[in-house]
Amino acid sequence: MFPIRDFWRRHKRKILITAGVLGSGYFLYRQYDYYSRRLHDIQRELDNEREADELIKAQIQAHFENIQRIADTTTLPHAIQHLHSRIEEDLDLSHLTERLMMGKGQPNTLTLAEKLDLWENLKILSFTKMVISLWAITVLSLYIRVQVNILGRHMYIDTARGLGSSHLLEEADLIDRDDQQKFLAISDFLCNYGLNALIPKLQVAVGEVLKRKQLRDVFNTTVLRETTTQIIKIFMSTGSPHHWLDYLMPGDNQSSITDTLSTDDDAVAPNFNKFDQLMMETRAVLLSAEFGNIVEKSLEVGVDGLMEEMEASLAGSSSKASGIPLARLVPRVAQMGLLLLEDPIKSRFIQMIRGIPEVEIFFTLLYANMPAS
Numbered sequence: 373m374f375p376i377r378d379f380w381r382r383h384k385r386k387i388l389i390t391a392g393v394l395g396s397g398y399f400l401y402r403q404y405d406y407y408s409r410r411l412h413d414i415q416r417e418l419d420n421e422r423e424a425d426e427l428i429k430a431q432i433q434a435h436f437e438n439i440q441r442i443a444d445t446t447t448l449p450h451a452i453q454h455l456h457s458r459i460e461e462d463l464d465l466s467h468l469t470e471r472l473m474m475g476k477g478q479p480n481t482l483t484l485a486e487k488l489d490l491w492e493n494l495k496i497l498s499f500t501k502m503v504i505s506l507w508a509i510t511v512l513s514l515y516i517r518v519q520v521n522i523l524g525r526h527m528y529i530d531t532a533r534g535l536g537s538s539h540l541l542e543e544a545d546l547i548d549r550d551d552q553q554k555f556l557a558i559s560d561f562l563c564n565y566g567l568n569a570l571i572p573k574l575q576v577a578v579g580e581v582l583k584r585k586q587l588r589d590v591f592n593t594t595v596l597r598e599t600t601t602q603i604i605k606i607f608m609s610t611g612s613p614h615h616w617l618d619y620l621m622p623g624d625n626q627s628s629i630t631d632t633l634s635t636d637d638d639a640v641a642p643n644f645n646k647f648d649q650l651m652m653e654t655r656a657v658l659l660s661a662e663f664g665n666i667v668e669k670s671l672e673v674g675v676d677g678l679m680e681e682m683e684a685s686l687a688g689s690s691s692k693a694s695g696i697p698l699a700r701l702v703p704r705v706a707q708m709g710l711l712l713l714e715d716p717i718k719s720r721f722i723q724m725i726r727g728i729p730e731v732e733i734f735f736t737l738l739y740a741n742m743p744a745s
Contacts, residue, residue, distance in 0.1 A: 443520045454563040456713040463501040468494045498706035505709035521739045551647045566619035577607040592695030
């Protein structure tokens, strides 16, 4: 017994220090083990969250590509086919050409004044037909891409919510199929309503430019380019800065028109909040300076494409370089308008607009930076 007491007395300090060290070591080990497990759990949560985000991105891309495909193969072709029919109907030139042909075969049926008046109307309407086709297909294709991006963004939100992302979404209403269809159906507004006001406005701009052009004046592609560009500039600069938007989509106070444009006459949307939001976002994009810039750039590229088509139609002609009288050019101008409205899936003109770098950058940024609902 005494040796133990002597051992304790002699080594008490060492034993207490050793016990303290061992206790501290065990405590530190427990702390380290706790924090190691906690760090592992956090890392696992981050990995799961990263995987979820990657899954969301993949789902978003799939959603967006699907709706882009639908727009390219269904929405845009339908809108342009409808546009083709309306322009052909509203700017029908056959009654003018028939009267001129009749006057040519029967010289005494028309007076000189009547012939000049018919030619003047044919000149104005032919250029109106070409320029309105150019303007409409350019702006309409851009407008539908805006729709696709906005709808794609909302589908992004809905998909992320469905996957339970913790940081992508807050409270927001899901967009239902009826609102999607109703929103995409607005692409028909130009054909159903906008053209009624657009044609006379553009016709005024055409008349303003062509009043100085005589039928005997010689036109080559350079003169035609300048004339077409001037018509577009006068039209776009007449009225309020965004007056052209009224031809493309209904205003805030035209809800009855949007109801009429719905693709399902029997469907009644449960609420209009989401649709109204889609329309508000679309209008905000179209009113932006950035969109105005790409419209301007796209119209410039459109005029270039139009001149290439005109040069191709004059290929092999001795008049290609020197030009031809305006009277001989008028029928080609009228025909060119309809060529622009051919199948958009195969249209080189549409591909030219899509390939503009500024346009691609604009829509990439639009989709990436659009705020969540």
